Amino acid sequence: MPEKYHLKTRPVPPRGPRLGKHGVVDWREDCARCHNCVKKACVYDRYRQEAEYIRNLSQVEALFFDCMGCFSCVQDCTKGLLCLSLNPVYEALGNSYWKPDIIKTTWLQAETAKIPVSGAGYRGPFSGPGFDSMWTDMSEIVRPTRDGIHGREYISTVVDLGRKPPFLAFDGRRLAAELPPLVSLPMPLILDLSSPAHTLPQLDAVLEQTAAMTDLIAIFDARRQPASEEHLRHIAFYLAPDSPPVPPAVLRKTRLVEIADSPALAQRLKAIKAIHPDIVASVRVELTPTGLPRALELAGWPEVEVLHLVADANGNEIGAQPPRFLKDMLRQVHTALVEKGIRDEITIMAGGGIALPEHLAKAIICGADLVTINLPLLIALECRLCESCEPGQPCPARLETLDPDFAVGRMTNLIAAWHDQLIEVMGAMGMREVRRLRGDVGRAMFFEQLEEETFGKLYGTRTRH
Amino acid sequence: MAPEPGIEELLPRNTLKTRVPQETVERVTRPAPSRYRNEIAKYLVHRSQDCRLCGKCLELCPWQVHVRKPGYRYFGEPRHHLCIGPACKKTGHDCVTHCPQKALQIRENPMYPLLGDFRWSSDLILATWKMAETGEAPPPAYDYNYECGNSGGGFDRLRFKFPERPPVVLREDEIDTSLLLNKRDDGRPKLRIDVPWYGGGMSFGSVSNVTQLSKARAAVAFNTFTCTGEGGYMERMRPYDDHVITQVATGLFGVREETIQRVPIIEFKYAQGAKPGLGGHLLGDKNTVSVAKMREAVLGISLFSPFPFHSVYSIEDHAKHIEWLKHVNRRALISTKVSTPTDVDMVAVGSYSAGSHIVHLDGGYGGTGAAPDIAKKNIAMPIEYAIGKVHRFLTDEGVRDKLTLIASGGIRSAYDVAKAIALGADGVVIGTAELVALGCVRCSRCESGRGCPRGIATTDPELCRKMELDWAAQRLINLYSAWHKLLVSILQRLGLRRVSELRGRTDLMMHLDYSNDVAKTS
Secondary structure, three states: OOOOOOOOOOOOOOOHHHHHHHHEEOOOOHOOOOOOOOOOOOOOOOOHHHHHHHHOOOHHHHOOOOOOOOOOHHHHHOOEEEEEEOOHHOOOOOOOOHHHHHHHHHHHHHHHHHOOOOOOOOOOOOOOOHHHHHHEEEOOOOOOOOOOOOOHHHHOOHHHHHOOOHHHHHHEEEEEEOOOOOOOOOOEEEEOOOOOHHHOOOHHHHHHHHHHHHHOEEEEEEEOOOOHHHHHHHHEHHHHOOOOOOOOHHHHHOOEEEEEEOOOOHHHHHHHHOOOOEEEEEEEEEOOOOOOOOHHHOOOOOOEEEEEEOOOOOOEOOOOOOOEEEHHHHHHHHHHHHHHHHHHEEEEEEOOOOOOOOHHHHHHOOOOOEEEEOOHHHHHHHOOOOOOOOOOOOOOOOOHOHHOOOOOOOHHHHHHHHHHHHHHHHHHHHOHHHHHHHHOOOEEEEHHHHHHHHHHHOOOOOOOO | OOOOOOOOHHOOOOOOOHHHOOOOOOOOOOOOOOOOOOOOOEEEEEOOOOOOOOHHHHHHOOOOOOOOOOOOOOOOOOHHHHEEEEEEEEHHOOHHHHOOOEEEEEEOOOHHHHHHOOOHHHHHHHHHHHHHHHHOOOOOHHHOOOOOOOOOOOOHEEEEOOOOOOOOOOOHHEEOOOOOOOOOOOOOOOOOOOOOOEEOEEEEEEHHHHHHHHHHHHHOOOOOOOOOOOOOOOOOHHHHHHEEEEEEEEEOOOHHHHHHHHHOOEEEEEEOOOOOOOEEOOOOHOOOOOHHHHHHHOOOEEEEEEOOOOOOHHHHHHHHHHHHHHHHOOOOOOEEEOOOOOOOHHHHHHHHHHOOOOOEEEEOOOOOEEEEEEHHHHOOOOOOHHHHHHHHHHHHHOOOOOOOOOOOOOOOOOOOOHHHHOOOEEEEEOHHHHEEEOOOOOOOOOOOOOOOOOOOOOOOOHHOOOOHHHHHHHHHHHHHHHHHHHHHHHHHHHHHHOOOHHHHOOEEEEEEOOOOOOOOOO
């Protein structure tokens, strides 16, 4: 059995107060001093903890601590003095795509490295836009046509980045041609560049270390200096059109390089391969209205081994109105490459809008080989996407003073939790190879299709979109 | 339920020896008010210091919101939860307008929107509480929308097309809501339940024994069933044996031949809708002394029910399992509980061919136990899709009338029961609705630490004491009674004499998101 991918995790508590969804408003002035105080009976002991918290911290939001919203104190107080409220700070987290519950669950995973678990069934909307309009399949009573359910230790999440030949040619007992270089990663995830708004110099070292800790690769802007040479194996330099060349000695210690699409792309690819023939070259293509045709064109270039397709932070097509969503664009690219007969030859990385571990699995089902993330890693550091990252503006997450131990621990925890959840989803499907999940839409069910099969036939044309 | 003829011949000798007298429970509704001092209300009534204690509000209010105890001069705290809010203005009983001192105010309770979620809206929870308290649907004046939730799809967008006048005028007592569970002619008992639902499997461990016993009593009162779940068979359940389904799941916790022989229905649990393909998981905190003893497990460790049955990798293996159970208990019906994969229709037909009497489809909206959030939201299709898919496939295969199709995981009201049946199910299994009736607020903390803070889904001895058995059983009887009346009313308005006539009648519904211009029948 191959060695299991196992990340060392440890609890990494937040630096600030934990933000709860609920808070209890306490109208103390009318208290009857009845001595039956329901606060003593709080199952979660929150009142005592909250008092301790407030003593230690000056922040107002500590008042809205970690109430679980069970209403027990509200309903049992002799005078009815307690009232539950939605924490306004919680409501203000994130934005329309990165909703408060995404931020909260990311924080939880970054703290504990555990899979979020709850009772009482699914509470959310029936379906939604983007990745919420598909469900992954599961294997009920396993049939011979399926892989069979294996123990989780047998599920492999390894992916290979690089160009694969369509067939192998042999000269006698030896391969007739050299195989192109490949990079193997233990899970289908790459740590992407931070968006310009969130680029903080202090994050560079943290991302490098996290990539090394998790045996993954972080994409690193070549215009800046990596903090440590020992992590170069876990760095892929990103060459923007105006980036200076990476020193050959440094480049040769890396395995993957990413180049922005530009008119000079062919020459840059050639130059890099001349320095380091075994490096795997990825081309970053922004998913604008011209992005997809360009990606399909680049897929035919033998020098392009990996295509990194990047949507905006919310997974939408850039500069299009109305925009297509990442999942639909991935399906389109994947299908087109399958039709051209070259899908297996090129690796596709997808980025933008990957906010939850289910998005990782769903993007792969839609046709990506692996995904890239940046915002979830930032959120792991308690960022709340308040978009006030201007110099001189106070950062609620205090990202300007990052303790590397804290930051690497939180990011590693998050990646470990995502890995475990990918395995859960694959286990339910009866899959033991994430490579086989790529483009396998038979392992998913799509809202539009199910609606048409179930209700469209009965009730006519869908009028709500 | 009266024992079927010949039970002495059918029951194994050892089971007959250990059989205990069976309890009877009256199907009577009685008031069972909330066990909490302050009920959560939709509206709050505020009496200012300008009140001159004239008592006009007391005379006006037909809902008994205002309270002045005999012999007292001052008013007590209003019964906020009984106030119907601004709708009262149209009735002439509006205390706010008629108060000579303008000392009264009514406003929406700021806590109200915090109760509930997309599936279980605040209105649905409060309406379920009212039903559990009184045995009746809430009066229309309260304007609770308990026909659906706010999930934006599935049941919540389906509506019945009630004709202005029913095609056939029926009295309530003419309408039959019973459901035949054994449609196979295999010599096994033709069990019939009085309502087209039974209680879902909640193991001892995931819920308290008070919860389990109250479900059993309600099942006896309505001649239906409750299910043990996969946590063993409590000795205290034995007086209700004839209304109990025992579950055989992959962990085989507490499963013994003797327990299998006690019951009229045995349920094979392959998967749960809340965690399809992942198996069951009781967190260590809930594995208390009594749970560990019942499950014959080590105290405090997490208990896993793996997925799948490692002895079942094909329908043929499934058939062997069923044969085993049929051999052990010669009178039992077999139910197979599965979740909703894309080929759920094939699974259902396979289960029929393997010998199941009931196929139970479990969707992802239910469940008291711990389930990964990623599984609940993403794995397997919503139950609304699965019901129709299976119904059509069974019909096409010519076996629809030989199998009972049960749907669960998201049945919140009598309307959901009717919609599930109209989509193609024969009946439903309920679980969360029962817990809400017992006072659940859906805080979703059933799985962790000491368990449910409301004392429902917990085995913590102190928390369990929050609920009395008699009260809990009465709440469930009241809920069942209200649902039964609502279901009868739905059938009456549609002019259907039997609930079985509703099965597959998608033509009696419309979908709010569609043009509804396709003339279709079942």
